[in-house]
Amino acid sequence: MLVFSDEDGRYMAECDIADKILGLLIGGHDTASSACAFIVKYLAELPEIYNGVYKGDPSVKFYSCLFSDGPSSTDYRRALPDHQRLAPPLQGAFREAITDFMYNGYSIPKGWKLYWSANSTHKNPEFFLEPSKFDPSRFERNGPAPYTFVPFGGGPRMCPGKEYARLEILVFMHHLVRKFKWEKMIPDEQIVVNPMPSPAKGLPIRLYPHKD
Template sequence: MYKAFMFGNPSIIVTSPDSCRRVLTDDEAFKPGWPISTVELIGKNSFIGISYEEHKRLRRITAAPVNGHEALSIYLKYIEDNVLSALEKWTKMGEIEFLTELRRLTFKIIMYIFLSSESELVSEALEKQYTALNLGVRAMAINVPGFAYHKALKARKNLVAILQSVVDERREQRKCNNVTKKRDMIDALMDVEDENGRRLSDEEIIDILVMYLNAGHESSGHTMMWATIFLQKHPEFLQKAKEEQERIIRNRPPTQKGLTLKEFREMEYISKVIDETLRVITFSLTAFREAKQDVNISGYTIPKGWKVLIWFRGVHLDPEIYPDPKEFDPTRWEGFTPKAGSFLPFGAGSRLCPGNDLAKLEIAVFLHYFLLSYELDRINPQCPTRYLPHTRPKDNCLARIKRHRSSSV
């Protein structure tokens, strides 16, 4: 543990697995402790800003529309179609910013799942607003023109206005019984009610959408990029991952077209590749909690009111847990079950990211088709890395996408 003074509060930084697990899962001793500026941007009714009881209620009633088996089955075909279309489009574009294009792809997917929007112009406009919002979440809370936080506040205002108009339009359609057959996340959020018959308010719906939309494409896009880079740097891992995908194709019935959830569940090696990518990169570097009372952890007392920063990257790069921790090696996961608190790419306990299965599905579908038919030709393979707000090459992975000559897909 390390003492610090952050965001105007005395704070403790925890990096050991046991301490991280305790802080994340003990809801009797800890509550959300995110900086006020972050809550203002993501939303006071989002999962990061509400009490344990309210979080539990919202998580329970919104989990199925995001991560449920039926929902994932519906989303799979759309994810697949968009991945195939994007990959083919990129082969004709010459030099592209691979990360930028991946973020556009994942944002289009998440927009469709949540809002039924397939308009590329609308998607690109909203994606720009979310980019500004995301940059501000990790910036100093300086509300002065020209600063990232100020731009993020303006972006949030624009996003709330757009989403409110969508909610208003959807309610008007329902009044007129003019409801489309396709149900999306907004429909689910408008319909869902808890055991007491309470439904979500417009403010709750909008904050939940802002939270999901902001997180739902950033992490997936970055993980797709890094997994691709890592695999191409390590031909032996790439070959093993490709062989698994080819085996899936060979074993399916001749009449079957496209992936199934069963095949996704069978991608054991790709799952290891995704986990190892998430470990090495650690997309979400930190989480914040606050002590509700004096709490003793590992012989150290954390005073009531102190902020506790969980440093995920410190855990994921601990050489005592992961030998040669900065090395990308999916084989380390063979026969290895990480100790509780030592692998936290999506958080833990009641605060586990509710969209983790959807994110993994997106990444796996992309890698499936990329490995079978395409390769990445980076323009600046030695490009320096930028670490904030997320780890990425400074050139956003400038590259060309090429199709394999022997491709059968």
């Protein structure tokens, strides 16, 4: 960013570079930590799923694929994690209409700003049976219809960090699950969204090291 210029020879202003770096730090860190918090929360609430993950049960593929005897480590690329459907770290983003179009009976003029929402798309019962239920095996049957599962967005501006994020989350979970079982210290902890979803008190947990 410091050394590259655009086609007219103009360099980026310092404040634009700072803005991009801050965007990258927030986009790269807070998203993945929000995702990790929700896996920890759901696995604490659903011991049968935790046990499946710990034992490398293939029906919880995304969560088991980096475990020693689990499926191949490349499976994580195909697997779709249900925690990101239920609690997408990024709630959505803005787009600008590049042409006039009709949507659901509404006429959207060119130039209007539109907000697409990952959260409401992911909770649509037309696409997800029992949408409020955490079910890591739901994607094993049929993959989601195009543009119904969009935690990383879609189209040309889709998150460029998604493969890195998936791997980062799996490495963290791998070490946590291999070493510990845990329980939540606040059973009904509230979820706040500001701007990413997170447990209001920071999800305090009690860790129990595995004996074997």
